[in-house]
Amino acid sequence: MGRYRRGGYLFITWKGDHPPRHVHVYRDGRLIVKWDLDNQKPMKGSATRRILELIAELEAEGLL
Numbered sequence: 001m002g003r004y005r006r007g008g009y010l011f012i013t014w015k016g017d018h019p020p021r022h023v024h025v026y027r028d029g030r031l032i033v034k035w036d037l038d039n040q041k042p043m044k045g046s047a048t049r050r051i052l053e054l055i056a057e058l059e060a061e062g063l064l
Helices: 049-060
Strands: 002-006 009-013 022-027 030-036 041-045
Touching: 002 049, 009 049, 022 049, 030 049
Parallel strands: none
Antiparallel strands: 002 009, 009 022, 022 030, 030 041
């Protein structure tokens, strides 16, 4: 499991989780979006521009 805090959000991934590859994004203990990393679209909820920027940063760093 990977847990990363950025910009007031918590990004969580699990190794071996079901496809497609995705990240859960929480704020204040509430799920904001479940983001499909392979197809770059929401699976549940919606992502703000800031969340997408943070996801891109984490991917560029090899964390997602």
